[in-house]
Amino acid sequence: MDEYEACILGLIAAIEHKVKTIKVYGDSTLVIYQLRNEWETKDSKLVEYRKLVLKLIREFEEVTFHYLPREENQMADALVTLAVALKVNEHSSMMSIGMQAYGYPTHCYSIEEEDDGNLWYYDILLYNKYQNYPNQATENDKRTIRRMATRYVIDGEILYKKSHNQVLLRCMDTK
Template sequence: MEEYEACAMGLRVAIERKVKVLKVYEDSSLVVYQLRGEWETKDPKLVEYRKLILELVKEFEEITFTFLPREYNQMADVLVILATIFQVNKRANMIPIKMQVYETLAQCYSVEEEDDGHLWYYDILQYIKHQTYSQQASKIDKRTIRRMVVGYVLDGKILYRKGSDQVLIRCVNAREARSILEEVKRDMWNT
């Protein structure tokens, strides 16, 4: 339902800006295939959203809906960031934004020290190991920790966070993080 709401909101913005040709990239296969008419819409809530979007679609001369899996949808994140940066006069025409894709990744990082002497993942580790909380943990903190631990795996003494693609990402302290980043930076400059 949220995907339909986001799609409808995006279409309304495009209509408001008098866009006539639009390519919609959506990371919900359900929404894309239902809007294309390739899949049947059975859920009564979704039927109403589909009707709404199909009414909005009539405002465009040409519109296409393309399924783009979430892991390949980095462009959406970039466009959201750009949209928050630029202010455009409503009467002015939009100037096309030209983008290039580089093979080398840009690196941006921030390493924060642990203020209380504990690792940043200390509470998560304690709950996974012993099902205990710190003494100052509130009810909300406890509930948050219980929700968070689902995304972590302990292998021996090493804690990993599960990535969205189920790849395990090792949890490290600030010193280890700086060391890893320096090594990566050295390797990048030496290639």
């Protein structure tokens, strides 16, 4: 199930970036061969995952699935090494984390238009796209905008905030 979930998340990210041709590499023979229709999907838990992947791949013009043996998958090895570094034993109890999915990041639901009629990210967007400031910006405002803009990046029409570990957090479509 984890392998299918990782595949689904990767496909969603590719769809959001308007990728049309994609090669999917995986080290799970089960998942790769099921998605290539070479093996049947009998486990009822995996059937729904496979259906979702097949639905998502309709968004692409070309999709291929390739099996990559674990010993050749250096990224997976690095992730396993990190996982082993966590100090967990049979007597450890790990608190579960509840999660919910929202259409937008939760902080966006509480943000209203500013006094100038623009959304909260407009000044950052203006600076990152065109290196321009709002007409009424003071020197202090400009300095603040430049400082804040370094924490955001635009990819296509999507504004992302860089987290402390350089992971990009999606803010809003800029259309």
